[in-house]
Amino acid sequence: MAILKCEKVTQRFGLLDAVKDLSFEVEEGEIFGIAGPNGAGKTTLFNVITGVYRGSGDIIFDNVNITRLRTYQICHKGLVRTFQIPQLFLTLTMLANLKVGAHFGSLGEDNEEENIREVLELLGLKGKENVIAANLNLCDKKLTMLATALTTKPKLVLLDEPIGGLSPPEVKEFVVLVQKINKELGLTIVIIEHLMKVLTKLSNRLMIMENGEKIAIGPPGEVVKNEKVIEVYLGRSKYA
Amino acid sequence: MTFSLAASLLLTATILGAIYLLMALGLTLVYGVTRVFNFAQGSFYVWAGYIALVLYKSFQLDWGLVIAITLGSMFGIGLLYERAIIYPLRRFAEWRWTAIIVTLGAALFLDSLATGLFGVKARLLPRIFEGVFEYGAISLTHHDLVILLTAVAVMIIINLFLGRTRTGMAMRGVAQDEIGANIVGIPINRMYGYSFAIAALLAGVSAVLLIPRLPLFPAMGWVIFVKAFVVLIFGGMGSIKGAVIAAFILAIMEVFATSFLGAVWSLPVCLIVLVIVLVFRPKGLFGVW
Amino acid sequence: MVTKLSKKSIFFLVSLLILSLLPIAIHDNRHLMHLLILCFIWGVVAASWDLILGYARIFSFGQIGFFGLGGYTSAMLTLQLGVSPWLGILAGGGVALATGLLIALPCLRLRGMYVGMATFAVHLVLPLLARAGRPIGTGGSWGLHSIAPLYVGGYTFSSLELVPWYYVALGMFALFLFVIYKVINSTIGLAFMALRDSEPLAKNLGINEYKFTLIVFAISAFIPGIMGAFYVHYMGVVGPEIFSLANFLLAFVMLMLGGTAVFPGAVIGAFPIIFLNDALFPLLGFRLVVLGAIVVGVMIGLPRGLMEIPEAINRLMARRTSKKMTPLPETNQEE
Numbered sequence: 001m002a003i004l005k006c007e008k009v010t011q012r013f014g015l016l017d018a019v020k021d022l023s024f025e026v027e028e029g030e031i032f033g034i035a036g037p038n039g040a041g042k043t044t045l046f047n048v049i050t051g052v053y054r055g056s057g058d059i060i061f062d063n064v065n066i067t068r069l070r071t072y073q074i075c076h077k078g079l080v081r082t083f084q085i086p087q088l089f090l091t092l093t094m095l096a097n098l099k100v101g102a103h104f105g106s107l108g109e110d111n112e113e114e115n116i117r118e119v120l121e122l123l124g125l126k127g128k129e130n131v132i133a134a135n136l137n138l139c140d141k142k143l144t145m146l147a148t149a150l151t152t153k154p155k156l157v158l159l160d161e162p163i164g165g166l167s168p169p170e171v172k173e174f175v176v177l178v179q180k181i182n183k184e185l186g187l188t189i190v191i192i193e194h195l196m197k198v199l200t201k202l203s204n205r206l207m208i209m210e211n212g213e214k215i216a217i218g219p220p221g222e223v224v225k226n227e228k229v230i231e232v233y234l235g236r237s238k239y240a
Numbered sequence: 241m242t243f244s245l246a247a248s249l250l251l252t253a254t255i256l257g258a259i260y261l262l263m264a265l266g267l268t269l270v271y272g273v274t275r276v277f278n279f280a281q282g283s284f285y286v287w288a289g290y291i292a293l294v295l296y297k298s299f300q301l302d303w304g305l306v307i308a309i310t311l312g313s314m315f316g317i318g319l320l321y322e323r324a325i326i327y328p329l330r331r332f333a334e335w336r337w338t339a340i341i342v343t344l345g346a347a348l349f350l351d352s353l354a355t356g357l358f359g360v361k362a363r364l365l366p367r368i369f370e371g372v373f374e375y376g377a378i379s380l381t382h383h384d385l386v387i388l389l390t391a392v393a394v395m396i397i398i399n400l401f402l403g404r405t406r407t408g409m410a411m412r413g414v415a416q417d418e419i420g421a422n423i424v425g426i427p428i429n430r431m432y433g434y435s436f437a438i439a440a441l442l443a444g445v446s447a448v449l450l451i452p453r454l455p456l457f458p459a460m461g462w463v464i465f466v467k468a469f470v471v472l473i474f475g476g477m478g479s480i481k482g483a484v485i486a487a488f489i490l491a492i493m494e495v496f497a498t499s500f501l502g503a504v505w506s507l508p509v510c511l512i513v514l515v516i517v518l519v520f521r522p523k524g525l526f527g528v529w
Numbered sequence: 530m531v532t533k534l535s536k537k538s539i540f541f542l543v544s545l546l547i548l549s550l551l552p553i554a555i556h557d558n559r560h561l562m563h564l565l566i567l568c569f570i571w572g573v574v575a576a577s578w579d580l581i582l583g584y585a586r587i588f589s590f591g592q593i594g595f596f597g598l599g600g601y602t603s604a605m606l607t608l609q610l611g612v613s614p615w616l617g618i619l620a621g622g623g624v625a626l627a628t629g630l631l632i633a634l635p636c637l638r639l640r641g642m643y644v645g646m647a648t649f650a651v652h653l654v655l656p657l658l659a660r661a662g663r664p665i666g667t668g669g670s671w672g673l674h675s676i677a678p679l680y681v682g683g684y685t686f687s688s689l690e691l692v693p694w695y696y697v698a699l700g701m702f703a704l705f706l707f708v709i710y711k712v713i714n715s716t717i718g719l720a721f722m723a724l725r726d727s728e729p730l731a732k733n734l735g736i737n738e739y740k741f742t743l744i745v746f747a748i749s750a751f752i753p754g755i756m757g758a759f760y761v762h763y764m765g766v767v768g769p770e771i772f773s774l775a776n777f778l779l780a781f782v783m784l785m786l787g788g789t790a791v792f793p794g795a796v797i798g799a800f801p802i803i804f805l806n807d808a809l810f811p812l813l814g815f816r817l818v819v820l821g822a823i824v825v826g827v828m829i830g831l832p833r834g835l836m837e838i839p840e841a842i843n844r845l846m847a848r849r850t851s852k853k854m855t856p857l858p859e860t861n862q863e864e
Contacts, residue, residue, distance in 0.1 A: 342825055349825060
């Protein structure tokens with residue numbers, strides 16, 4: 001079933017249509033990739049979905065219309081995101097960062113400590129809980145940000161360009177991690193990325209955006225052969 | 241409401257608006273370039289007034305000379321202020337938060353110093369020119385005319401400065417993108433210094449113009465400061481056009497309110513406007529930020 | 530972290546013990562007792578300001594406004610309606626809390642300095658209201674006097690015997706510091722700090738930013754409201770000067786000197802400032818100049834306040850035991 005439905009979503013900034021009449025669906029349990037040139041409106045789309053901006057159109061998550069809800073309410077419905085530029089509570093320890101998610105995000109159903117411990121293990125962060133977030137390296141910062149999202153016990157996670165700045169081995173680890181989260185925790189994942197290798201490997205389906213519109217959607221194999229996509233985004237060199 | 245009453249009220253409002261505009265300009269210039277909200281802007285005004293007072297009364301200097309020295313001193317004070325208080329903070333990571341606290345502390349320090357040195361009694365400065373124009377039922381003192389002309393002149397000069405001179409454009413560069421400005425070689429420290437210096441200068445001009453009309457006492461700085469702030473918020477931060485319009489609307493409201501309701505309403509009117517703006521349209525009329 | 534907290538708790542409890550035993554030795558020294566009572570009152574006010582300014586990083590400058598509001602409320606209620614001073618104090622806190630919420634509502638959607646100016650403007654307008662409020666019983670520019678002192682059972686407090694005042698003040702001091710401490714270390718405190726460090730992430734993780742902003746405004750308004758009311762009953766008089774910039778500066782310098790967002794920074798700042806303020810009295814107006822200079826000096830030289838000193842010592846001790854040559858704690862990487 002479609003866990004996330006965007007229907008005719010439009011977000012305007014002054015005269016600029018950042019997102020134009022966009023409609024698409026994400027199936028439960030899949031990994032859905034989004035790519036496109038810079039300025040295509042991808043992050044804006046995330047912002048609209050998570051309630052940062054109020055666009056027009058409808059966003060339906062898990063059969064609930066979340067368009068008018070505020071960000072924290074959307075979190076409680078089970079939808080979280082990570083940020084392109086790592087956002088963390090820099091004056092707090094990693095543990096405290098996770099505690100925020102565990103306490104405020106997951107509506108306190110489960111044992112918070114257990115929740116946190118599991119997430120720490122899953123992401124291989126054990127042993128670093130008491131480090132102040134400001135002192136973590138980039139990779140750990142990104143992992144911690146992801147961890148905070150996971151402690152809210154979400155159903156769907158939006159990942160916004162999570163790979164930027166990671167070295168090739170770190171990228172490989174990350175791919176494995178995303179697949180693990182998807183399979184083991186049963187989370188639906190929507191991921192924005194530029195690195196097509198990664199995106200085509202991870203995604204069940206892929207959507208390409210340009211100028212706020214979707215220009216292609218489907219399994220990665222098909223999408224990368226789409227003429228418009230090649231013209232606008234991928235180019236014809238062998239690096240695509 | 242007779243015509244002459246309305247006309248004279250409007251005139252007063254125009255003059256008051258001009259002053260508020262000058263103060264608001266000082267605030268927004270500093271904020272635009274350094275992103276620091278200078279709580280001490282009102283204190284600059286007060287100190288300019290006291291410097292002029294001391295020069296005139298105690299040293300018995302010619303009024304023209306007094307103005308020149310006062311304005312020069314204010315420019316210097318602005319530079320000193322920036323160097324002594326803002327510059328040392330910039331080595332910290334989170335300096336903008338600390339800077340606001342520091343400017344507040346500096347403002348209180350300057351106020352207390354003024355209170356200690358000069359007492360709380362209200363003082364008046366002499367007018368720049370004595371004499372009145374009579375035009376039928378409307379009278380306009382020479383001094384008021386000077387205020388208007390000066391305000392217009394300052395606006396034009398500032399505009400030219402920011403738009404045509406290298407330093408002015410450099411300051412605008414820093415306001416738009418500090419890192420970029422730094423990379424292309426603009427001396428950021430000097431720009432910071434200049435912006436505070438100009439703000440202090442503007443406060444000095446306002447003081448010299450307004451104090452003959454409105455008595456000076458140490459706490460006066462806050463009144464002026466709040467009004468300048470309301471002008472900025474009402475007009476919208478970052479918009480000169482907005483500030484101009486807001487200054488005059490505010491001045492008109494204040495003048496009419498104090499005429500009909502009493503002088504005590506001078507500050508409350510401002511605050512009511514502030515509340516309304518903040519609640520309904522925080523961006524102000526033409527706000528950019 | 531656990532041992533550090535215990536150290537602080539021990540320090541706190543020992544200090545409380547000493548403070549409660551102090552009257553035995555000094556009850557004859559009225560001046561000293563009076564200063565200590567002021568320390569208790571102002572320490573709490575500064576600590577509650579730290580909650581919103583330091584921990585939540587919301588520029589709220591209305592603290593003294595709430596203090597005075599609480600004072601006036603209690604004074605007016607006890608004078609006009611004959612209400613018991615204890616109820617008056619509670620009412621003072623209540624009115625301050627309500628006002629705090631009222632101010633907070635429009636501030637919810639505002640950023641940084643806008644909130645600062647709005648709250649500062651409130652602070653500036655309250656004395657005007659007090660002066661103009663003769664018809665409703667504020668006593669105008671002269672203020673109110675002969676305000677009923679506290680009473681317990683049959684005993685009425687008097688200005689001659691300070692010991693009972695001392696103990697009530699100390700009790701409130703201990704109580705509210707405990708409450709503030711608890712809030713900071715609770716999930717509420719975590720929410721403020723999360724919102725302060727990264728509002729987008731905090732919201733994303735389920736924190737209702739409006740709710741917690743209102744909570745922090747409420748708490749940081751209620752507490753000074755109560756203390757203001759107590760202060761007014763203690764002094765027996767209240768006037769528009771309670772809203773003065775002098776009082777603002779007093780609380781402000783305490784907070785900055787002691788250190789923001791470190792518990793019990795503000796309190797540590799309160800004691801020296803009250804005594805300094807008293808010692809500087811002969812300087813009259815220049816007293817405030819010194820205080821203002823201290824604020825500026827501290828922020829430039831010792832931005833994390835006095836609390837930096839024990840923290841720095843702790844760090845040095847930790848480094849010593851690890852036997853490495855490490856540079857002094859950097860100030861660039863902080864918050």
